[in-house]
Amino acid sequence: MNSLKEVYSNRWTAWWRRNSTALQVAASISCNVAYFAETGYTRTATMLSIVSLGGATLYYISKRRLKIKPQDLIVITGCNSGLGYSLAMHCRAKGATVLAGVRETGVISSTNAAIKSLRDEGIIVQDLDITNEDSVCKFGKRVKETMEERQLMLRALVNNAGVMVFGEFEWQTQAHANFQINVNVLGTMRITKELMPIIRQNGGRIIVMSSHCSAEPLPGVSIYSATKAAIDAWITALRIEVGKYGVNVVSFIPGGFVTQSNIMRNQRLYFDEMEQHMSDEVKQFYGNYFTRYAKYLSQASLPSNNEDDVKVLTNPRIYETFDGALLDVYPSATYRSTPTWIRDRLVPRFVGTPSWQINKQ
Template sequence: MKTVLITGCSSGIGLDAAHHMRARGWRVIATCRKEADIQARRDEGFETLHLELADEDSVARCARDALALGPVDALVNNAAFAIPGAAEDLPRGALRAIFEANLFGTHDLTRHFLPHFRQHGGRVINISSVLGLAGIPWRGAYVATKFALEGLTDVLRVEMADTPVRLVLIEPGPIGTRIRANSIPHFEAWIDWQSSARADQYRQTLLKRLYEPSAKKDRFELPPRAVSEKIALALESANPRPRYYVTTPTWIAGIGRRLLSTRALDWFARRS
Protein backbone atom coordinates (compact mmCIF):
# COMPACT_ATOMS: atom_id res chain seq x y z
CA MET A 1 0.00 0.00 0.00
CA LYS A 2 1.43 3.35 -1.05
CA THR A 3 1.17 6.41 1.18
CA VAL A 4 0.25 9.97 0.21
CA LEU A 5 0.17 13.05 2.41
CA ILE A 6 -2.47 15.57 1.31
CA THR A 7 -2.60 19.11 2.69
CA GLY A 8 -5.75 21.17 3.19
CA CYS A 9 -8.17 18.32 3.91
CA SER A 10 -10.74 20.33 5.85
CA SER A 11 -13.07 20.59 2.84
CA GLY A 12 -13.21 20.90 -0.93
CA ILE A 13 -10.49 19.41 -3.10
CA GLY A 14 -8.32 18.14 -0.28
CA LEU A 15 -11.14 16.34 1.49
CA ASP A 16 -12.44 14.77 -1.70
CA ALA A 17 -8.93 13.73 -2.77
CA ALA A 18 -8.36 12.06 0.60
CA HIS A 19 -11.50 9.96 0.21
CA HIS A 20 -10.82 9.23 -3.47
CA MET A 21 -7.25 8.07 -2.96
CA ARG A 22 -8.19 5.94 0.03
CA ALA A 23 -10.90 4.29 -2.07
CA ARG A 24 -8.20 3.52 -4.66
CA GLY A 25 -6.16 1.65 -2.07
CA TRP A 26 -3.79 4.37 -0.91
CA ARG A 27 -2.90 5.02 2.70
CA VAL A 28 -3.77 8.70 3.20
CA ILE A 29 -2.29 11.08 5.75
CA ALA A 30 -4.63 14.07 5.84
CA THR A 31 -3.51 17.42 7.21
CA CYS A 32 -5.70 20.22 8.53
CA ARG A 33 -5.13 23.50 10.31
CA LYS A 34 -8.05 23.56 12.73
CA GLU A 35 -8.50 21.05 15.55
CA ALA A 36 -12.18 20.50 14.73
CA ASP A 37 -11.26 19.48 11.17
CA ILE A 38 -8.49 17.22 12.43
CA GLN A 39 -10.97 15.45 14.68
CA ALA A 40 -13.51 15.17 11.86
CA ARG A 41 -10.94 13.44 9.62
CA ARG A 42 -9.95 11.09 12.45
CA ASP A 43 -13.59 10.22 12.95
CA GLU A 44 -13.64 9.25 9.27
CA GLY A 45 -10.73 6.89 9.84
CA PHE A 46 -7.86 8.96 8.43
CA GLU A 47 -4.42 9.31 9.92
CA THR A 48 -4.32 13.05 10.48
CA LEU A 49 -1.66 15.63 11.28
CA HIS A 50 -1.84 19.30 12.16
CA LEU A 51 -0.29 21.67 9.63
CA GLU A 52 -0.07 25.44 9.65
CA LEU A 53 1.82 26.35 6.49
CA ALA A 54 2.66 29.86 7.72
CA ASP A 55 4.50 28.39 10.72
CA GLU A 56 7.96 26.94 9.96
CA ASP A 57 7.95 24.80 13.11
CA SER A 58 4.55 23.34 12.23
CA VAL A 59 5.75 22.48 8.72
CA ALA A 60 8.88 20.76 10.02
CA ARG A 61 6.93 18.88 12.69
CA CYS A 62 4.31 17.71 10.20
CA ALA A 63 6.93 16.30 7.84
CA ARG A 64 8.85 14.65 10.68
CA ASP A 65 5.71 13.08 12.15
CA ALA A 66 4.52 11.86 8.75
CA LEU A 67 7.82 10.12 8.01
CA ALA A 68 7.82 8.63 11.52
CA LEU A 69 4.62 6.80 10.53
CA GLY A 70 6.48 5.02 7.72
CA PRO A 71 7.62 5.61 4.14
CA VAL A 72 5.73 8.31 2.23
CA ASP A 73 5.43 7.90 -1.55
CA ALA A 74 3.80 11.17 -2.54
CA LEU A 75 2.92 14.68 -1.39
CA VAL A 76 -0.12 16.57 -2.64
CA ASN A 77 0.24 20.30 -1.90
CA ASN A 78 -3.35 21.48 -1.97
CA ALA A 79 -3.78 23.86 0.98
CA ALA A 80 -4.16 27.52 0.00
CA PHE A 81 -6.39 30.54 0.60
CA ALA A 82 -7.41 33.72 -1.22
CA ILE A 83 -7.54 37.42 -0.36
CA PRO A 84 -9.95 39.02 -2.83
CA GLY A 85 -9.55 42.69 -3.56
CA ALA A 86 -8.17 45.15 -6.09
CA ALA A 87 -4.40 44.86 -6.47
CA GLU A 88 -3.94 48.54 -5.58
CA ASP A 89 -5.62 47.89 -2.23
CA LEU A 90 -3.39 44.98 -1.18
CA PRO A 91 -1.10 46.06 1.69
CA ARG A 92 2.31 44.49 2.10
CA GLY A 93 1.08 42.46 5.08
CA ALA A 94 -1.65 40.82 3.01
CA LEU A 95 0.81 39.69 0.37
CA ARG A 96 3.22 38.48 3.03
CA ALA A 97 0.48 36.45 4.72
CA ILE A 98 -0.78 34.76 1.57
CA PHE A 99 2.70 33.99 0.26
CA GLU A 100 3.66 32.46 3.61
CA ALA A 101 0.96 29.84 3.20
CA ASN A 102 0.41 29.43 -0.53
CA LEU A 103 4.07 29.45 -1.57
CA PHE A 104 6.66 29.58 1.21
CA GLY A 105 5.04 26.97 3.43
CA THR A 106 4.23 24.74 0.47
CA HIS A 107 7.80 24.89 -0.79
CA ASP A 108 9.18 24.37 2.72
CA LEU A 109 7.08 21.24 3.20
CA THR A 110 8.22 19.90 -0.17
CA ARG A 111 11.87 20.44 0.78
CA HIS A 112 11.41 18.42 3.95
CA PHE A 113 10.25 15.44 1.89
CA LEU A 114 12.76 15.67 -0.96
CA PRO A 115 15.63 13.83 0.80
CA HIS A 116 13.26 10.93 1.50
CA PHE A 117 11.92 10.98 -2.06
CA ARG A 118 15.45 11.03 -3.48
CA GLN A 119 16.20 7.77 -1.70
CA HIS A 120 12.90 5.96 -2.22
CA GLY A 121 11.31 7.71 -5.19
CA GLY A 122 8.35 10.02 -4.84
CA ARG A 123 5.94 12.41 -6.46
CA VAL A 124 5.03 15.98 -5.59
CA ILE A 125 1.66 17.13 -6.91
CA ASN A 126 1.18 20.90 -6.65
CA ILE A 127 -2.40 22.11 -6.98
CA SER A 128 -2.16 25.35 -8.91
CA SER A 129 -5.05 27.04 -10.72
CA VAL A 130 -6.24 28.52 -13.97
CA LEU A 131 -5.19 31.70 -12.16
CA GLY A 132 -1.63 30.43 -12.36
CA LEU A 133 -1.98 30.80 -16.13
CA ALA A 134 -3.97 34.01 -16.47
CA GLY A 135 -4.79 36.86 -14.11
CA ILE A 136 -8.26 38.31 -13.61
CA PRO A 137 -9.49 41.36 -11.67
CA TRP A 138 -9.95 41.17 -7.87
CA ARG A 139 -7.72 38.08 -7.56
CA GLY A 140 -4.28 39.71 -7.57
CA ALA A 141 -2.96 38.18 -4.35
CA TYR A 142 -4.05 34.63 -5.22
CA VAL A 143 -2.87 35.02 -8.83
CA ALA A 144 0.57 36.16 -7.64
CA THR A 145 1.03 33.08 -5.45
CA LYS A 146 -0.12 30.68 -8.17
CA PHE A 147 2.09 32.26 -10.84
CA ALA A 148 4.99 31.89 -8.40
CA LEU A 149 4.07 28.29 -7.63
CA GLU A 150 3.98 27.50 -11.35
CA GLY A 151 7.45 28.93 -11.91
CA LEU A 152 9.00 27.29 -8.88
CA THR A 153 7.48 23.92 -9.76
CA ASP A 154 8.74 24.18 -13.35
CA VAL A 155 12.29 24.79 -12.13
CA LEU A 156 12.12 21.98 -9.57
CA ARG A 157 10.79 19.59 -12.20
CA VAL A 158 13.74 20.31 -14.47
CA GLU A 159 16.29 20.17 -11.66
CA MET A 160 14.94 16.90 -10.26
CA ALA A 161 14.89 15.16 -13.65
CA ASP A 162 18.09 13.29 -12.71
CA THR A 163 16.46 11.89 -9.55
CA PRO A 164 13.54 9.50 -8.93
CA VAL A 165 11.37 12.49 -7.90
CA ARG A 166 8.61 13.66 -10.23
CA LEU A 167 6.79 17.00 -9.95
CA VAL A 168 3.36 17.65 -11.43
CA LEU A 169 1.11 20.72 -11.64
CA ILE A 170 -2.66 20.38 -11.60
CA GLU A 171 -4.52 23.48 -12.76
CA PRO A 172 -8.23 23.57 -11.90
CA GLY A 173 -10.63 26.24 -13.08
CA PRO A 174 -13.94 26.83 -11.24
CA ILE A 175 -14.52 24.03 -8.73
CA GLY A 176 -17.39 23.80 -6.27
CA THR A 177 -15.53 24.45 -3.00
CA ARG A 178 -15.72 26.86 -0.04
CA ILE A 179 -12.75 28.96 -1.14
CA ARG A 180 -14.91 32.04 -1.75
CA ALA A 181 -16.64 31.83 1.64
CA ASN A 182 -13.34 31.02 3.34
CA SER A 183 -11.79 34.14 1.82
CA ILE A 184 -14.21 36.51 3.56
CA PRO A 185 -12.27 36.73 6.87
CA HIS A 186 -9.07 37.47 4.95
CA PHE A 187 -10.84 40.14 2.89
CA GLU A 188 -12.22 41.76 6.03
CA ALA A 189 -8.85 41.63 7.76
CA TRP A 190 -6.78 43.17 4.98
CA ILE A 191 -8.87 45.16 2.48
CA ASP A 192 -10.02 48.67 3.41
CA TRP A 193 -12.47 48.77 0.52
CA GLN A 194 -14.49 51.69 1.85
CA SER A 195 -11.44 53.95 1.51
CA SER A 196 -10.59 52.60 -1.91
CA ALA A 197 -10.81 54.63 -5.11
CA ARG A 198 -12.81 51.62 -6.35
CA ALA A 199 -15.36 51.58 -3.52
CA ASP A 200 -18.27 51.79 -5.96
CA GLN A 201 -16.90 48.88 -7.97
CA TYR A 202 -16.57 46.83 -4.77
CA ARG A 203 -20.26 47.46 -4.02
CA GLN A 204 -21.35 46.58 -7.55
CA THR A 205 -19.23 43.45 -8.00
CA LEU A 206 -17.01 41.90 -5.36
CA LEU A 207 -19.19 42.43 -2.29
CA LYS A 208 -22.14 40.82 -4.04
CA ARG A 209 -20.03 37.82 -5.07
CA LEU A 210 -18.71 37.39 -1.54
CA TYR A 211 -21.77 38.08 0.55
CA GLU A 212 -24.66 37.39 -1.82
CA PRO A 213 -23.56 34.34 -3.80
CA SER A 214 -25.89 33.36 -6.58
CA ALA A 215 -27.70 30.05 -6.34
CA LYS A 216 -26.90 29.62 -10.03
CA LYS A 217 -23.77 27.56 -10.54
CA ASP A 218 -21.03 28.72 -12.90
CA ARG A 219 -21.68 26.92 -16.18
CA PHE A 220 -18.08 25.66 -16.25
CA GLU A 221 -17.95 24.65 -12.59
CA LEU A 222 -17.08 21.04 -11.79
CA PRO A 223 -17.15 19.17 -8.47
CA PRO A 224 -13.94 18.47 -6.50
CA ARG A 225 -13.96 14.90 -7.80
CA ALA A 226 -12.82 16.21 -11.21
CA VAL A 227 -9.58 17.35 -9.55
CA SER A 228 -9.27 14.18 -7.47
CA GLU A 229 -9.35 12.10 -10.63
CA LYS A 230 -6.45 14.09 -12.07
CA ILE A 231 -4.56 13.69 -8.79
CA ALA A 232 -5.02 9.92 -9.04
CA LEU A 233 -3.81 10.00 -12.63
CA ALA A 234 -0.73 12.02 -11.68
CA LEU A 235 0.06 9.65 -8.80
CA GLU A 236 -0.54 6.36 -10.57
CA SER A 237 0.67 6.96 -14.14
CA ALA A 238 4.02 5.37 -14.94
CA ASN A 239 5.09 8.60 -16.66
CA PRO A 240 2.90 11.48 -15.41
CA ARG A 241 2.47 14.60 -17.51
CA PRO A 242 4.01 17.84 -16.21
CA ARG A 243 0.57 19.49 -16.20
CA TYR A 244 -3.05 18.45 -15.97
CA TYR A 245 -5.81 20.92 -16.87
CA VAL A 246 -9.19 20.67 -15.13
CA THR A 247 -12.28 22.49 -16.51
CA THR A 248 -12.86 24.27 -19.81
CA PRO A 249 -11.60 27.70 -18.62
CA THR A 250 -8.17 26.21 -17.92
CA TRP A 251 -7.94 24.82 -21.44
CA ILE A 252 -9.01 28.20 -22.83
CA ALA A 253 -6.42 30.01 -20.70
CA GLY A 254 -3.67 27.57 -21.61
CA ILE A 255 -4.36 27.78 -25.32
CA GLY A 256 -4.94 31.54 -25.14
CA ARG A 257 -1.52 32.16 -23.58
CA ARG A 258 0.12 30.45 -26.53
CA LEU A 259 -1.96 31.99 -29.30
CA LEU A 260 -3.25 35.39 -28.20
CA SER A 261 -1.54 38.72 -27.69
CA THR A 262 -1.32 40.27 -24.25
CA ARG A 263 -3.92 42.85 -25.24
CA ALA A 264 -6.32 40.11 -26.31
CA LEU A 265 -5.79 38.27 -23.02
CA ASP A 266 -6.41 41.52 -21.12
CA TRP A 267 -9.68 41.95 -23.01
CA PHE A 268 -10.84 38.50 -21.93
CA ALA A 269 -9.69 39.11 -18.33
CA ARG A 270 -11.76 42.29 -18.07
CA ARG A 271 -14.85 40.30 -19.11
CA SER A 272 -14.19 37.31 -16.88
Protein backbone atom coordinates in the same frame (compact mmCIF):
# COMPACT_ATOMS: atom_id res chain seq x y z
CA MET B 1 -19.09 9.60 1.36
CA ASN B 2 -22.34 9.40 -0.59
CA SER B 3 -21.34 12.09 -3.08
CA LEU B 4 -17.97 10.41 -3.64
CA LYS B 5 -19.73 7.13 -4.42
CA GLU B 6 -21.83 9.00 -6.98
CA VAL B 7 -18.62 10.18 -8.64
CA TYR B 8 -17.57 6.56 -9.13
CA SER B 9 -21.01 5.42 -10.30
CA ASN B 10 -20.39 5.80 -14.03
CA ARG B 11 -17.12 4.05 -14.83
CA TRP B 12 -18.01 3.85 -18.51
CA THR B 13 -18.22 7.64 -18.83
CA ALA B 14 -14.83 8.04 -17.16
CA TRP B 15 -13.28 5.39 -19.41
CA TRP B 16 -14.69 7.06 -22.52
CA ARG B 17 -13.42 10.50 -21.53
CA ARG B 18 -9.95 9.08 -21.03
CA ASN B 19 -9.79 7.08 -24.26
CA SER B 20 -12.19 8.84 -26.65
CA THR B 21 -9.45 10.66 -28.58
CA ALA B 22 -7.39 7.49 -29.06
CA LEU B 23 -10.48 5.56 -30.19
CA GLN B 24 -11.42 8.23 -32.72
CA VAL B 25 -7.89 8.25 -34.13
CA ALA B 26 -7.88 4.44 -34.30
CA ALA B 27 -11.22 4.43 -36.12
CA SER B 28 -9.94 6.99 -38.64
CA ILE B 29 -6.75 4.99 -39.28
CA SER B 30 -8.75 1.76 -39.70
CA CYS B 31 -10.93 3.41 -42.32
CA ASN B 32 -7.85 4.60 -44.22
CA VAL B 33 -6.23 1.17 -44.07
CA ALA B 34 -9.42 -0.41 -45.40
CA TYR B 35 -9.61 2.16 -48.20
CA PHE B 36 -6.01 1.63 -49.32
CA ALA B 37 -6.41 -2.15 -49.21
CA GLU B 38 -9.67 -1.98 -51.19
CA THR B 39 -8.17 0.26 -53.90
CA GLY B 40 -5.11 -1.95 -54.40
CA TYR B 41 -2.52 -0.01 -52.40
CA THR B 42 -1.64 -3.03 -50.31
CA ARG B 43 1.88 -1.89 -49.44
CA THR B 44 0.57 1.46 -48.22
CA ALA B 45 -2.11 -0.31 -46.20
CA THR B 46 0.50 -2.64 -44.70
CA MET B 47 2.87 0.18 -43.77
CA LEU B 48 0.02 2.22 -42.28
CA SER B 49 -1.05 -0.80 -40.24
CA ILE B 50 2.48 -1.34 -38.90
CA VAL B 51 2.94 2.32 -38.03
CA SER B 52 -0.49 2.45 -36.39
CA LEU B 53 0.18 -0.69 -34.35
CA GLY B 54 3.51 0.73 -33.18
CA GLY B 55 1.95 4.06 -32.32
CA ALA B 56 -0.89 2.40 -30.40
CA THR B 57 1.61 0.28 -28.48
CA LEU B 58 3.68 3.32 -27.51
CA TYR B 59 0.52 5.21 -26.54
CA TYR B 60 -0.70 2.53 -24.16
CA ILE B 61 2.77 2.05 -22.70
CA SER B 62 2.94 5.78 -21.98
CA LYS B 63 -0.52 5.66 -20.37
CA ARG B 64 0.26 2.82 -17.99
CA ARG B 65 -0.68 3.51 -14.40
CA LEU B 66 0.62 2.28 -11.09
CA LYS B 67 -1.59 0.41 -8.64
CA ILE B 68 -2.42 1.80 -5.22
CA LYS B 69 -1.57 -0.45 -2.28
CA PRO B 70 -2.29 -0.10 1.46
CA GLN B 71 1.46 0.31 2.00
CA ASP B 72 1.45 3.46 -0.12
CA LEU B 73 1.39 6.67 1.91
CA ILE B 74 -0.05 9.80 0.32
CA VAL B 75 0.49 13.07 2.20
CA ILE B 76 -1.93 15.89 1.42
CA THR B 77 -1.86 19.42 2.83
CA GLY B 78 -4.83 21.75 3.30
CA CYS B 79 -7.50 19.13 3.97
CA ASN B 80 -9.93 21.29 5.94
CA SER B 81 -12.41 21.39 3.07
CA GLY B 82 -12.84 21.51 -0.67
CA LEU B 83 -10.16 19.94 -2.85
CA GLY B 84 -7.79 18.77 -0.12
CA TYR B 85 -10.57 17.10 1.84
CA SER B 86 -11.97 15.53 -1.33
CA LEU B 87 -8.61 14.19 -2.53
CA ALA B 88 -7.89 12.71 0.90
CA MET B 89 -11.20 10.85 0.76
CA HIS B 90 -10.55 9.83 -2.84
CA CYS B 91 -7.08 8.41 -2.14
CA ARG B 92 -8.37 6.58 0.91
CA ALA B 93 -11.22 5.09 -1.12
CA LYS B 94 -8.64 3.78 -3.60
CA GLY B 95 -6.91 1.90 -0.77
CA ALA B 96 -3.97 4.14 0.09
CA THR B 97 -2.86 5.18 3.56
CA VAL B 98 -3.49 8.93 3.76
CA LEU B 99 -1.95 11.48 6.09
CA ALA B 100 -3.92 14.73 5.95
CA GLY B 101 -2.53 18.08 7.04
CA VAL B 102 -5.25 20.24 8.63
CA ARG B 103 -5.19 23.69 10.20
CA GLU B 104 -6.79 23.15 13.63
CA THR B 105 -6.25 26.72 14.85
CA GLY B 106 -9.47 28.41 15.98
CA VAL B 107 -12.94 27.06 16.55
CA ILE B 108 -14.46 26.40 13.14
CA SER B 109 -17.26 23.87 13.11
CA SER B 110 -16.70 22.89 9.48
CA THR B 111 -13.04 22.16 10.24
CA ASN B 112 -14.01 20.02 13.23
CA ALA B 113 -16.52 18.16 11.06
CA ALA B 114 -13.88 17.60 8.40
CA ILE B 115 -11.40 16.20 10.93
CA LYS B 116 -14.01 13.83 12.35
CA SER B 117 -15.07 12.71 8.88
CA LEU B 118 -11.47 12.11 7.80
CA ARG B 119 -10.69 10.09 10.90
CA ASP B 120 -13.89 8.07 10.53
CA GLU B 121 -12.57 6.93 7.14
CA GLY B 122 -9.27 5.81 8.65
CA ILE B 123 -7.29 8.84 7.47
CA ILE B 124 -4.45 10.03 9.70
CA VAL B 125 -4.92 13.71 10.61
CA GLN B 126 -2.11 15.98 11.73
CA ASP B 127 -2.18 19.70 12.53
CA LEU B 128 -0.15 21.63 9.95
CA ASP B 129 0.56 25.31 9.41
CA ILE B 130 2.92 25.46 6.44
CA THR B 131 3.88 29.06 7.31
CA ASN B 132 5.24 27.95 10.70
CA GLU B 133 8.64 26.25 10.85
CA ASP B 134 7.91 24.36 14.09
CA SER B 135 4.59 23.08 12.77
CA VAL B 136 6.25 21.85 9.57
CA CYS B 137 9.00 20.09 11.56
CA LYS B 138 6.42 18.34 13.76
CA PHE B 139 4.50 17.31 10.66
CA GLY B 140 7.67 15.88 9.12
CA LYS B 141 8.35 13.86 12.28
CA ARG B 142 4.78 12.51 12.20
CA VAL B 143 5.28 11.38 8.61
CA LYS B 144 8.52 9.57 9.50
CA GLU B 145 7.01 7.94 12.59
CA THR B 146 3.95 6.78 10.67
CA MET B 147 6.09 5.27 7.93
CA GLU B 148 8.26 3.41 10.44
CA GLU B 149 5.35 2.15 12.52
CA ARG B 150 3.32 0.91 9.55
CA GLN B 151 6.17 0.03 7.19
CA LEU B 152 4.93 2.43 4.48
CA MET B 153 6.41 3.90 1.33
CA LEU B 154 5.77 7.56 0.54
CA ARG B 155 4.01 7.53 -2.82
CA ALA B 156 3.28 11.26 -3.12
CA LEU B 157 3.25 14.64 -1.42
CA VAL B 158 0.23 16.61 -2.62
CA ASN B 159 0.81 20.32 -2.01
CA ASN B 160 -2.78 21.50 -1.87
CA ALA B 161 -2.80 24.14 0.90
CA GLY B 162 -3.45 27.60 -0.51
CA VAL B 163 -5.20 30.89 0.19
CA MET B 164 -6.76 33.61 -1.94
CA VAL B 165 -7.74 37.19 -1.18
CA PHE B 166 -10.14 38.76 -3.68
CA GLY B 167 -9.86 42.48 -4.36
CA GLU B 168 -8.16 44.87 -6.75
CA PHE B 169 -4.43 45.32 -6.22
CA GLU B 170 -4.62 48.87 -4.87
CA TRP B 171 -7.11 47.81 -2.21
CA GLN B 172 -5.20 44.85 -0.79
CA THR B 173 -2.94 45.59 2.16
CA GLN B 174 0.67 44.50 2.50
CA ALA B 175 -0.51 41.96 5.07
CA HIS B 176 -2.81 40.42 2.46
CA ALA B 177 0.07 40.17 -0.01
CA ASN B 178 2.40 38.66 2.60
CA PHE B 179 -0.29 36.17 3.64
CA GLN B 180 -0.77 34.82 0.11
CA ILE B 181 2.94 34.70 -0.64
CA ASN B 182 3.77 33.00 2.67
CA VAL B 183 1.17 30.27 2.17
CA ASN B 184 1.06 29.70 -1.57
CA VAL B 185 4.77 30.06 -2.30
CA LEU B 186 7.02 29.93 0.76
CA GLY B 187 4.80 27.49 2.66
CA THR B 188 4.66 25.09 -0.26
CA MET B 189 8.43 25.24 -0.57
CA ARG B 190 8.88 24.78 3.18
CA ILE B 191 6.85 21.56 3.50
CA THR B 192 8.37 20.16 0.29
CA LYS B 193 11.90 20.75 1.56
CA GLU B 194 11.04 19.15 4.91
CA LEU B 195 9.86 15.96 3.22
CA MET B 196 12.34 15.94 0.32
CA PRO B 197 14.78 13.43 1.89
CA ILE B 198 11.92 10.95 2.37
CA ILE B 199 10.58 11.63 -1.12
CA ARG B 200 14.03 10.96 -2.64
CA GLN B 201 14.56 7.79 -0.63
CA ASN B 202 11.17 6.40 -1.67
CA GLY B 203 11.16 7.62 -5.26
CA GLY B 204 7.98 9.50 -4.42
CA ARG B 205 6.12 12.08 -6.45
CA ILE B 206 5.52 15.78 -5.78
CA ILE B 207 2.15 17.11 -6.93
CA VAL B 208 1.58 20.85 -6.66
CA MET B 209 -1.80 22.55 -7.06
CA SER B 210 -1.47 25.25 -9.65
CA SER B 211 -4.13 27.43 -11.25
CA HIS B 212 -5.25 28.78 -14.61
CA CYS B 213 -4.54 32.15 -13.01
CA SER B 214 -0.80 31.52 -13.27
CA ALA B 215 -0.89 31.84 -17.07
CA GLU B 216 -4.19 33.69 -17.44
CA PRO B 217 -4.37 36.07 -14.46
CA LEU B 218 -7.84 37.25 -13.53
CA PRO B 219 -8.79 40.75 -12.38
CA GLY B 220 -9.33 40.87 -8.64
CA VAL B 221 -6.79 38.14 -7.90
CA SER B 222 -3.60 39.71 -9.25
CA ILE B 223 -1.56 38.85 -6.14
CA TYR B 224 -2.95 35.31 -5.98
CA SER B 225 -2.15 34.92 -9.70
CA ALA B 226 1.39 36.14 -9.06
CA THR B 227 1.90 33.50 -6.37
CA LYS B 228 0.70 30.77 -8.72
CA ALA B 229 2.97 32.03 -11.50
CA ALA B 230 5.87 31.95 -9.04
CA ILE B 231 5.07 28.43 -7.93
CA ASP B 232 4.85 27.30 -11.57
CA ALA B 233 8.35 28.67 -12.22
CA TRP B 234 9.61 26.83 -9.15
CA ILE B 235 7.91 23.59 -10.27
CA THR B 236 9.53 23.81 -13.70
CA ALA B 237 13.04 24.16 -12.27
CA LEU B 238 12.45 21.62 -9.49
CA ARG B 239 11.26 19.04 -12.00
CA ILE B 240 14.67 19.10 -13.67
CA GLU B 241 16.63 19.28 -10.41
CA VAL B 242 15.07 16.22 -8.77
CA GLY B 243 14.24 14.28 -11.92
CA LYS B 244 17.73 12.82 -11.96
CA TYR B 245 17.05 11.34 -8.51
CA GLY B 246 13.94 9.52 -9.74
CA VAL B 247 11.46 12.05 -8.35
CA ASN B 248 8.62 13.25 -10.57
CA VAL B 249 7.20 16.74 -10.09
CA VAL B 250 3.72 17.39 -11.46
CA SER B 251 1.57 20.51 -11.73
CA PHE B 252 -2.16 19.87 -11.27
CA ILE B 253 -4.75 22.46 -12.34
CA PRO B 254 -8.10 21.37 -10.90
CA GLY B 255 -10.31 24.17 -12.26
CA GLY B 256 -12.88 26.25 -10.39
CA PHE B 257 -14.60 25.01 -7.24
CA VAL B 258 -14.58 28.13 -5.05
CA THR B 259 -18.17 27.68 -3.86
CA GLN B 260 -17.38 24.19 -2.55
CA SER B 261 -14.41 25.15 -0.37
CA ASN B 262 -13.50 27.50 2.47
CA ILE B 263 -11.00 29.51 0.42
CA MET B 264 -13.24 32.60 0.56
CA ARG B 265 -14.59 32.12 4.08
CA ASN B 266 -12.82 35.24 5.38
CA GLN B 267 -13.43 37.44 2.35
CA ARG B 268 -15.79 39.78 4.21
CA LEU B 269 -13.09 40.34 6.83
CA TYR B 270 -10.53 41.04 4.11
CA PHE B 271 -12.77 43.72 2.58
CA ASP B 272 -13.21 45.33 6.00
CA GLU B 273 -9.43 45.45 6.42
CA MET B 274 -9.00 46.95 2.96
CA GLU B 275 -11.50 49.70 3.72
CA GLN B 276 -9.83 50.49 7.04
CA HIS B 277 -6.45 50.99 5.35
CA MET B 278 -7.71 53.05 2.40
CA SER B 279 -6.72 56.69 2.24
CA ASP B 280 -9.41 59.32 1.83
CA GLU B 281 -8.27 59.90 -1.76
CA VAL B 282 -8.64 56.22 -2.63
CA LYS B 283 -12.08 56.02 -1.00
CA GLN B 284 -13.24 59.08 -2.90
CA PHE B 285 -11.89 57.79 -6.22
CA TYR B 286 -13.51 54.35 -6.04
CA GLY B 287 -16.72 55.53 -4.38
CA ASN B 288 -19.52 52.98 -4.36
CA TYR B 289 -17.66 50.70 -6.78
CA PHE B 290 -15.73 49.23 -3.85
CA THR B 291 -18.95 48.91 -1.83
CA ARG B 292 -20.76 47.07 -4.63
CA TYR B 293 -17.70 44.93 -5.35
CA ALA B 294 -17.32 43.92 -1.70
CA LYS B 295 -21.03 43.21 -1.26
CA TYR B 296 -21.14 41.01 -4.34
CA LEU B 297 -18.08 38.91 -3.53
CA SER B 298 -18.83 38.67 0.18
CA GLN B 299 -21.77 36.46 -0.71
CA ALA B 300 -19.28 33.70 -1.55
CA SER B 301 -17.91 33.82 1.98
CA LEU B 302 -21.25 33.41 3.73
CA PRO B 303 -21.50 30.12 5.67
CA SER B 304 -23.82 27.42 4.45
CA ASN B 305 -27.00 26.55 6.30
CA ASN B 306 -25.16 23.69 7.94
CA GLU B 307 -21.49 24.41 8.62
CA ASP B 308 -20.97 20.85 9.81
CA ASP B 309 -21.96 19.49 6.41
CA VAL B 310 -18.56 18.98 4.76
CA LYS B 311 -18.87 17.53 1.27
CA VAL B 312 -16.52 16.17 -1.35
CA LEU B 313 -16.31 17.81 -4.76
CA THR B 314 -18.67 16.22 -7.26
CA ASN B 315 -16.85 16.94 -10.53
CA PRO B 316 -15.60 13.53 -11.78
CA ARG B 317 -13.04 15.14 -14.11
CA ILE B 318 -11.07 16.38 -11.11
CA TYR B 319 -10.59 12.85 -9.79
CA GLU B 320 -9.92 11.33 -13.21
CA THR B 321 -7.24 13.91 -13.94
CA PHE B 322 -5.75 13.66 -10.47
CA ASP B 323 -5.42 9.88 -10.89
CA GLY B 324 -3.22 10.55 -13.90
CA ALA B 325 -1.05 12.99 -11.95
CA LEU B 326 -0.73 10.49 -9.12
CA LEU B 327 -0.49 7.16 -10.94
CA ASP B 328 0.79 7.61 -14.51
CA VAL B 329 4.05 5.69 -14.90
CA TYR B 330 5.28 8.43 -17.22
CA PRO B 331 3.54 11.54 -15.86
CA SER B 332 3.06 14.70 -17.88
CA ALA B 333 4.44 17.98 -16.57
CA THR B 334 0.94 19.44 -16.19
CA TYR B 335 -2.53 17.96 -15.72
CA ARG B 336 -5.68 20.03 -16.29
CA SER B 337 -9.17 18.93 -15.32
CA THR B 338 -10.75 21.60 -17.53
CA PRO B 339 -9.82 22.57 -21.12
CA THR B 340 -8.04 25.86 -21.85
CA TRP B 341 -10.09 28.44 -23.75
CA ILE B 342 -9.45 31.85 -25.24
CA ARG B 343 -10.56 34.01 -22.33
CA ASP B 344 -10.11 37.66 -23.21
CA ARG B 345 -13.82 38.20 -23.80
CA LEU B 346 -15.02 35.64 -21.26
CA VAL B 347 -13.04 36.71 -18.19
CA PRO B 348 -15.27 39.63 -17.11
CA ARG B 349 -18.38 37.45 -17.35
CA PHE B 350 -16.61 34.59 -15.55
CA VAL B 351 -15.49 36.77 -12.65
CA GLY B 352 -18.85 38.55 -12.51
CA THR B 353 -17.69 41.61 -10.57
CA PRO B 354 -19.73 44.83 -10.75
CA SER B 355 -19.04 47.09 -13.72
CA TRP B 356 -16.78 50.10 -13.31
CA GLN B 357 -18.34 53.53 -13.41
CA ILE B 358 -16.45 56.84 -13.27
CA ASN B 359 -17.44 58.85 -10.23
CA LYS B 360 -19.17 62.06 -11.15
CA GLN B 361 -18.60 64.86 -8.70
